[in-house]
Amino acid sequence: MNDRMMKAVLYDRYGGPEVLYTARVPRPEPAPGEVLVKVSAFSVNGGELAVRSGRLRLLSGRSFPQRVGLDFTGEVAVPGAGGTRFTAGDRVWGVLGRTSGFGSAAEYVAVPAERVGRLPEGLDPVAAAALPVATTAVTALRDKAGLRPGERLLVRGAAGGVGNAAVQLGRAYGAEVTALARAANLDFVRGLGAHEAVDHRAVRPAELGRFDVVLDTAGTDLRAFRRLLRPGGRMVTIAFDLRRPVTSLGYLAASAVHGPGRVRFFSGDPTRTHLDDLARQVAEGRLRPAVDTVFPLEETAAAHRALEAGGVRGKYVVRVG
Template sequence: MKAVQITNYGAADVLRVNDVDRPEPGAGEVLVAVEASSVNGHDVIVRAGGLKMVSGRRFPIGVGLDFAGTVAATGPEVAGHRVGDRVWGMVHPRQRHVVAGAAEYVVVSADRIAPAPANLSSVEAASLVVAGSTALIALRDSVHLTGGERVLVRGAAGGVGTAAVQLAHAMGAHVTALARDRHARLLTDMGADEVLDYGSTTSEGIGPFDVIVDTVGSELNCYRSRLAKGGRMVTVGLSAPALAAIAASSVYGARRIRTFSANPDTAVLRELAGHVTSHALRPVVDSVYPLADIAAAHQAFERGGVVGKQVVAVAATA
């Protein structure tokens, strides 16, 4: 089978589509025939060597955090999944994988997949696994959003941002989206009550907000200062400066800057599917690339300025 792997850390040109043996599921595991996978910040960081503490220096290392496809085989002690079921899910983000989501087949624990929404193609489903679950966990568990609160979504046109705008709207919040001005119509259609052009908007001139969801990872202290009394802020845009700002913000107690690593299980994926089925959440796909062109998908992600997700179509039927 074909699988995307790296044999050394570096830029997107280190990605290789290799011929490897098809893995077999063990106890409690499922083999998924992958139809699509998306590009996420985690994938880029792993490829560049930013998670060497986890992935180490034993190569090859598989690439691709999420996937959508069909169950091809189940190992012993697996209940609730049958061959042919359409599923979506993700590999464990804190483990090293020789074969990951960007491959024709992947083996995962059965508690890391769930039925994919029937109204989505595999390309659409793959675009929402990480982005949607990250936004859901951020709003529900990290900042505990409640109806009627004022929310700022910074980086609102990206994968996590577009999901956060939609879910915050569905939760009854007043949503302000900060993004490029050309994305205003799309974000308004998704539920944003107000769209601010990030090119001409400074943190000093906006707010206050009850909740800030940041996907950028810069100027965190400036935006944290725009929280109302009792406000909460979470960022998923991690970097060395961002981690320093998060640590320093602990002195502000409840108004500190929070962060987390999205690691959805079956229950989260089922809840996410419910939002899709109810039409509260829809996918936003910027571009679709064949598996052989995954390096171009990574390069597009790193350039930024796009709307939604870059998706890799592994199978022609995706």
């Protein structure tokens, strides 16, 4: 078998999960400042589903084939040139940067060294693939919202990839955590540390009370959730309404300059510093991986289909090695 080739997940047109297929493609060669990682596992993220479906084709273009996979765990295969701090065999995790696009759904990935961190000792690499996205929750709560002990925190989408991490971190930071999730997932989010778990289909936002910090992972009904802020409250969202992108992004921009309770919007783009900080959060017991189901690489389409169906508890992870 040609060791210059590898398996990867591709698609040749926009559409549902059925457009995904596994093929053999050339193995990447690391450029100066990059490392080549032999991938153990990756997780499925909502953003790549939106791209694959074509809802963001104005940004993703019409050049095919395209790839999927944003985060990864694995081992360094080739440290690369340019003075990286890694050696072959190092256990690592990371997230491809915004300019790199997708591509971790493969046996190997070449990635800038500043996007790679060392995997915490004792952490299973497959389970660990559920955690790189948690850098977004750390940034949202600690850096963007400045969450303080004793404050009331509302996490919308609390059972998902970012949401479950936010529940755990909010509790660790000393906040009083209210988790919004599906009815079937209420016990799950309570187990993560939520003080109160609420079925998001059974209540209207106005019935939830007032909060110091609202973390939104859905991007819809932002006005309604913004009204829940106490004086001095902060709202952070990591999503916008894909059904009405122009209107939704316009509202987010306007909220920065009009009225109290600015809605802070950001898209996670973690570097090694974020990944090393995440490793400390894990080591200190603030955070643990939450894996719903593990799929083999050849069933990546099934993992996409499961995430689109809703109801995930933590992350869907795809095992590569």
